[in-house]
Amino acid sequence: MLQRVYDWIDERLDITPMWRDIADHEVPEHVNPAHHFSAFVYCFGGLTFFITVIQILSGMFLTMYYVPDIVNAYESVRYLQSEVAFGMIVRGMHHWGASLVIVMMFLHTLRVFFTGAYKKPRELNWVVGVLIFFTMLALGFTGYLLPWDMKAYFATVVGLEIAEAVPFVGELAATLLAGGEIIGAQTLTRFFAIHVFFLPGALLGLMAAHFIMIRRQGISGPL
Known part of the structure; x- marks a missing residue:
């Protein structure tokens, strides 16, 4: 059934050459665990991407039930x-995934640094990372902030x-984030909008690049 659907789409859009161009890509020998034990360190980037996908999918599920106002957010x-x-499982995945993705990204960054992968011609990719x-x-x-508990x-x-406390722009940045002088309804609304719309958009653009x-x-x- 899936093959018939794929053939129907491919006949009209000719997606097979594009898919082969993406998938049929040679993997260097030094990232093959069968040949090099240290190759596992090259998995940190892929694991970071995998966790990010889980964060996006679980976050989409959470937004179906979350109410971004100070009266109903906690409830x-x-x-x-x-x-x-x-x-509870989906929220737990999103909660712990938020910490795990930072850990994996930190390990990926260390791998890139200690293997010299940030050097020419990959300086721009390092900046994007x-x-x-x-x-x-x-x-x-x-x-x-979104659970709105103590x-x-x-x-x-x-x-x-x-x-x-950041020089020059710190006070303005804090006021813009808080939406005023105190942390309240405006703060929660802004954090929700930034968390669900602005930052994911920026993240997807940066990841594509x-x-x-x-x-x-x-x-x-290798090093």
């Missing part, structure tokens, strides 16, 4: 966990105080 999270089928790292950190920060509230207070450059330049060689 919507409680309802999701206690009343929705598999809600660093921007992806900061985007992930921003996603973690903005998502932390821990999330005071963690956001600390985070905004740190942002306010990252993968295109990897495709053009190939996987970096």
